[in-house]
Amino acid sequence: MNRYLAFDIGGTFLKYGVVAENMTVVETNKVKTPDSLEGLLRTMEEISHLNNEVKGVAVSCPGAVSPEGIIKGSSALHYLHGPNIKHLIEDRLNVPIFMENDAHCAGYAEFWKGAAKGKKDVLVMVLGTGIGGAVFKNAELHKGANLHGGEFGYMLLNSDIHDSNDVWSRVASTKALVRVVAERKNIAVDSLSGEQIFSMAEAGDADCLQALDRFYHLLAVGIYNLQYIYDPEVILLGGGISARENLIEKIDEKLDGILAVVDLAKVKPKIAACKFKQNANLLGAVYGWLKEFNRSKVASI
Known part of the structure; x- marks a missing residue:
């Protein structure tokens, strides 16, 4: 059975793993994301040499990934934007490369063997420090004229616009939740985490309970808008917070x-949690590789 090396380039960590065609993750690991493009390429090359029997390499990364391999838009890794990253990786690793946006990869994983399998019209939302996503029409990824299809986080929920802090990502992300609670308690943002807020709310903390109630409401408003814009079969929620047992229930109530x-x-929007959590981007990147280089294999799995 063929194996593939998958990379997930994040702002903090470069995660990698070997994935088999039956969707088995053979092994995974991560290293701190290098602070330069040369450092990133060198690290990926070193990891590739340790996994030289793979058939191909799949890459999940932030930003708007163009077909030719240039990453447009913006991300926490400024050095990714400008050069043709795909070609640079191919030159270093000397194997066929597939590269796609991280949220799109998460969506691919769900279509492979997740909560979107067998469906056609699906939206995938990835909740984290921002709100990303993917749009699928007839089970095919829709990237849009400017490669910004699925960038739900830029949605405006308030007509009284002051600055970029009014976009959905800045008011309804986990980062926004932490900021709101920190401001209420007059403490440093860095001293608080989303997990702590949920724990404090369960213990009855009034500030956390109020902030979470508003958080669920703002998520529901955006999801309502997405339903009536696109009318998908289901809207899947991913990201670390999607693992919380009552997330779907709370948004559903709103x-x-x-x-x-x-x-x-x-x-009423039908919402559900994504099936795949920490390995979603790696799995989805490999699915994208198979779609691009071996469609007959995709049809049989």
Whole structure:
């Protein structure tokens, strides 16, 4: 059975793993993301030499990935934007390379053998420090005219716009949740985490409970908008927070409240958690590799 080396380039860590065609993750590891492009390429080359029996290499990365291999848009890794990253990796590793946006890869994993398998029209939301996502129409990824299809986080929820802090990512992400609680408690943002906020809320902390209630509401408002823009079969929620057992339930309650007020709305968004968590980007990147280089293999798995 063929194996593939997958990389997930993140702002903090470069994660990598060997993935088999049956979607088995043979092994994974991670290193601190290098602070330069040369450092990144050298690290990927060293890892590739240790896994020289793989059939190909799949790369998940931030930013708007163009077909030719240039990463547009913006991300925490400024050095990724400008040069043709795909060609540079191919030159170093000397194997066929597939490269795609990280949220798109997460969506691919769900279509491979996850919560989107067998479906056609699906939105995938990835919740983290921002809100990313992927749009699938007839089970095919829709990237858009400017490669920004699925960038749900740029949505505006308030007509009274002051600055970029009014976009959905800045008010309804886990980073926003931490900022709100830190401001209420007059403590440093770096001294607090999302996990701590959930734990404190479970213990009855009023600030955390109020912030979470608002957080769920803002997520529900954006999801309501997405449903009526695209009318998908399901909207899947991914990212670390999607592992929380009551996340779907809490957002679902807020959606009920919205539909009770907006009586013109008859279709309630169907939401569910993504199946794949920490390895979603690695798995989805390999699925993308198979789609690009071996479509017959995709059809049989």
